[in-house]
Amino acid sequence: MRFPVASLLSCGKLHFRDLVIKGSESEQQWRDIISQYHGIRKVALLPDSEIVPPVFKACAHLQSVNQGVSLHADVLKQGFKSYTSTCNSIMNFYIKCGMMGSASILFDGMVNKDSVSWNSVIHGFLNNGDAEVGLDLFLQARVSGFKSNVASLVLVLQACWRLGVITEGLNIHSLVIRSGFAYDLSIQNALMSLYAKCEDLESAQRMFDEMSERDVISWSVLISAYGQVGEFLDALKLFQEMSMDTAIGLDGLAAIAILQACGGVGDLRRGMSVHGHLIHRGFDADLFVGNSLIDMYSKCLAVDSACLIFDQMPQKNNVSWNSMLSGLVHNEKYSEALALFDQMKKEGIAWDEVTLVSLLQACKKAGEAMWTKCIHSVIIRQLLDPNEMVLNSLLDAYSKFELMQLALRLFNSMKRRNLISWSTMITGYAHTGRPDEAIAFFRDMRLAQVKPNIVTMLSLLEACAASAELKLSKSAHAMIARNNLAKDLAVSTSLINAYAKCGDTKLSKRVFDKMPERNILTWNVMVGALGMNGHAREALALLNEMESSPVKPNGVTMLSVLSACSHGGLIQEGLSCFQRMMQDPMLQPNVEHYSCIVDMLGRAGDLQNAVKVIRSMPEGLEAGAAAWGALLSACKRHGDCELGREAASRVMEMEPMSPAGYLLTSNMYAGTGLRGDMAKMRALMRERGVRDGNGYSLLHVGQKAHRFVAWDACHPQCREIYCMVELLHGWMKLGVDIEEFIFWECDWDH
CATH class of the missing domain: 1.25.40 (Serine Threonine Protein Phosphatase 5, Tetratricopeptide repeat)
Structure with a gap:
């Protein structure tokens, strides 16, 4: 396009300025600005500082990088480098074209920088x-x-x-x-x-x-x-206030926040109302809104609606698939979750760590250990480098399946271990009945300078309770105090339980008395602690105190009280509590309470009334193995073989593979001199393949636990141990007070 010199001269800056004003109307007019500039340069006219900035603005709008760079060189030749406004225009061109390196070099070389220069470069990098x-x-x-x-x-x-x-x-x-x-x-x-x-x-x-x-x-x-x-309730309250302002319209961002709150509290009705509003406003086709709708319906347990949203989405991303997968797992649709994962693979959808965590949750909840191993093998085969979240989920799954060897191998292979990794291993060992390994892991965690949290301490206290480690329980208590975790209700409740399992109810009560608040679980644990340690009257007193508090007793509380009365020989008090339960519509006794009464009467030798309790249970309740087992134990203790035969028959019918019924019956026959019947019972056990677990004693010396099974000679110091046992037995026969030896710590080196 040619421009006569006379025409350009007559046009002047006014014509160029008019062209710039019109430039925002169409891309063609932006191109005309660049063409006008080239026309000016072709006739050897020098542009002024007001003409150059609009040209760079046009290059930025058209993303004409080559022309912009060429114009930059032209500007440098013409000596406009010292003009701050011109440099700002060039810098804005580079920023809008995403060339932050060139923009930064130009900014650093500017002789004079003004507020526009600083704001442009700051805005550019941040944007x-x-x-x-x-x-x-x-x-x-x-x-x-x-x-x-x-x-x-x-x-x-x-x-x-x-x-x-x-x-x-x-x-x-x-x-x-x-x-x-x-x-x-x-x-x-x-x-x-x-x-x-x-x-x-x-x-x-x-x-x-x-x-x-x-x-x-x-x-x-x-x-x-x-x-x-x-x-979430406060979020919904705000939404109600927002809805009252007619000038404020619901947008996609607000809708996502509201849907999240509806899912958080499980408010399906309100969630559906918001969904209808989104459809009316045309937001239902938005990808992010669609993903939020899937999440909301899944958390509100309306997974069919979530599936419908998912199927009707015009486009999906990884979040869509992961939200649907997580929703199916949350609603216990485990086979459907695995089918969806297969569909992901068929459609070539890339899966990530969120996908794997959801799958591992499905495997864990469905009780499929083999699926967990398969997912682990997929990670290994595809040479994936899973993050800590995936590895911790694998650790948790293996722990839930009691595959602690695999969990330990995975833990040792992890390049990075965080608090969750350590806590998962401690929890796994504690839950699988291996408290010593849990405690050892906790010590290793402290050596690794990893600070414990509430979950860690709960698992440690569970291990302390299982191993009856009073010294370690006190150490855990001190650590809880140092880390300011004593205010947590669950931690304090677990501490009460740990001290109770160690036999120290005074410390349990001290923790209980210092708690600023207590829930039903706290009261139940404290009542149970007193009962299991033989303080039946104190348990009854605590029940009376509880009835005067805001927290009222429930069935578990009464079961602990009845058990305390049973073991403490408080028959009348126990029967009185049972009568109170029968008169209270909120505390109607169940099978466990009746079984406890049978045990109470049986221990007192009142076998006939114990049988009457079993046979007079109300409609809808039927005596189970616990009630008949309690009666069988009482028959064995009091030598009533006739009633014991009936009780034994019921117990073995209900639990044919449990050794308890057979052993109680066998011991009952042995105690009454019926050796033939005892031999028959032992033979019946062998015939049915019922195995008897060996009883054992556990002794902690230093940091190591020593386990002793009856007649076991495997321990290297078994001779000294059995000699000491015989000595203690002899002292007991002579009436020597051996209380001082209860917590005696053996020096195994002497």
């Missing part, structure tokens, strides 16, 4: 995802005395919470106030987001309350903040 460089430039700008604009301040605040530099974000808040931007809506929303991401809901709420005007972003940020910390 292109390089938060660290953008924030560093912002700090340099503050030192240099340049003022930031609203757009840059908003992006800087976003960078602060993304990078986790909350202190710097708070400093910027004070800068905002000094700069006079404190009442700008976009700044206020950004500050509220900062506080929300820090989970400082008090400051976020205060900021929200002080806002003179609010838009949908303001409401969405605060609703999301409450949902983020699990305060």
